[in-house]
Amino acid sequence: MALSPELISILVCPQCKGKLDMEPNETAFLCSACRLRYPVREGIPVMLVDEAEKI
Numbered sequence: 001m002a003l004s005p006e007l008i009s010i011l012v013c014p015q016c017k018g019k020l021d022m023e024p025n026e027t028a029f030l031c032s033a034c035r036l037r038y039p040v041r042e043g044i045p046v047m048l049v050d051e052a053e054k055i
């Protein structure tokens with residue numbers, strides 16, 4: 001399921017409130033400032049620092 005551009009445009013990093021980059025396959029959002037990767041699970045972005053993976 002593709003994420004809507006409207007949803008993507010309002011998403012920010014919960015830690016730094018910065019802009020996120022979406023991975024090309026839409027499986028995660030990346031914050032380059034925090035070096036964290038927020039997963040997308042079943043089409044829903046998981047915007048939780050505790051769930052994020054360090055990159």
Ligand SMILES: [Zn+2]
Pocket residue numbers: 013014015016017018031032033034035
């Ligand atoms: Zn961040």
